Amino acid sequence: MTKIRKLAGDTILYGLGNIVPRFLNFLLFPIHTRFRFEPEEFGQFTLLMSLVAFMNIVYSFGMETTYFRFATKPDADRKKVFNAALTVVIAVGIVLSGSIILFAGPIARTLDVGSHPDFIVWLGVIMFVDNISSLPFAKLRLENKPIRFAIYRITNIVLVVGLNLYFLFVIYDPAIGIGYIFLAMLIANSMYLIFFFKEFIQWRPAYNREITSSMLSYSFPIVLTGLLGTTNEFFSRISLDKWLPEGFYPGRSSAFAVGVFGAAYRFAVLMNLAVMAYRMAAEPFFFNNAADKESPKLFARVNHYFVIVCCFILLGIGINMDVLKNLMAASYWEGIVVVVPLLLGYLFFGIYYNMTAWYKLTDKTIYGTYITVGGAALTIALNYILIPMYGYLGSAWVTTFVYLAMTVICYLLGQKYYPIPYPVFSDTLYIVGTTVLVYVVNLYEFNNLIVAAIVHTCILLAWLGVVYLIEGKRHILNSK
Helix, strand or coil, rough: CCCHHHHHHHHHHHHHHHHHHHHHHHHCCCCCCCCCCCCHHHHHHHHHHHHHHHHHHHHHCCHHHHHHHHCCCCCCCCCHHHHHHHHHHHHHHHHHHHHHHHHHHHHHCCCCCCCCCHHHHHHHHHHHHHHHHHHHHHHHHHHHCHHHHHHHHHHHHHHHHHHHHHHCCCCCCCCCCCHHHHHHHHHCCCCCHHHCHHHHHHHHCCCCCCHHHHHHHHHHHHHHHHHHHHHHHHHHHHHHHHHHHCCCCCCCCHHHHHHHHHHHHHHHHHHHHHHHHHHHHHHHHHCCCCCCCEEEEEHHHHHHHHHHHHHHHHHHHHHHHHHHHHCCCCHHHHHHHHHHHHHHHHHHHHHHHCHHHHHHHHHCCHHHHHHHHHHHHHHHHHHHHHHEEEEEEEHHHHHHHHHHHHHHHHHHHHHCCCCCCCHHCCCCCCCCHHHHHHHCCCCCCCHHHHHHHHHHHHHHHHHHHHHHHHHHHHHHHHHH
């Protein structure tokens, strides 16, 4: 339990560096959707950021995970590994951002922001700075420096929030519109160059034929996996824009649907924030404990507690949407039907990430590529079928189905190559039981939001009490 407590502590600290900043960023969401941008304009922003998510996978080139893997090998020279990894990321970033800036005009016209090639230039610089900073952040994680990690992340988002408020309420010009969000990100993220000044100054371009080629061989499947995984998460926004039949939502454009879907998606992102904070701590945790003969049992317990925490988040958000929807303007409310399936999708994504430990620890990353190829193909096929039938609700359920399928396949393969005794039955009961509870509770509508909040809080406390009794009994039985 000591290792699990250590992982939980690191997750909380990394949460300060990821959840707190992103939660503060989440607070910008009502500002964007209630006071400044209509669904069509917010839909344009959503589409651009979806494309940025795809590009970030190529920019990073899988070097974070690769750095962890090679830096934790016996007798590894961590400085050489870091220099080699950062060299790859910087080289890729120069080529990509240089091309984006050079062809900003044509790219802007293709993405229907032809009057704003400056948006494309800003995004090109943002992606470059973000991704060359990802390796120093990974170094902090490997060296177990979550406090410094958190300070940098929180400082960044405080700047983002402050700049958003300044741009959108003090000097706002409708001609720039969503560009202010990008400009705030550009200025705030440039601070990373100052934070990691020492690391960048000490870096030396390095190409070691043996080390670099091995790292690239290891990272290439991760890049493909990342691209395909991002397809699972962000393809829905793009496909909604292209595959939603005209007139599906009477009197509203596909951009409106993307904006509504993107706004409702923000609530599900709260689950993803927890998953991300956990991933920050879990990735080095898996590698550092791989040699322990008891690691399979340890990984199984970690995943079990992870499922419980995510079910609590699912319940907490899922039954409080009647309150939380007031963070958006009423024109966005119709999209809240997608929140529960998206929360489930992120929950399964977190479980899937836990189960990917087997192929990372056995150097069989190609299996990750196979799984995500299948996931991406299923995402495209199901969106093509369900969007014309059910609109953005169909796309939301696609996320759930795809991540569930990937989780099942990863589990079955993992049991063959690196068996881990996951408590599948009890984890499944938690997920199914919590989901059913969410939908049952939502059958009852409260006219008074205060009464609703009180009742929902009592339900959450009761759920925690039941879980405490179950897990307490399990602990007693396992200790005998």
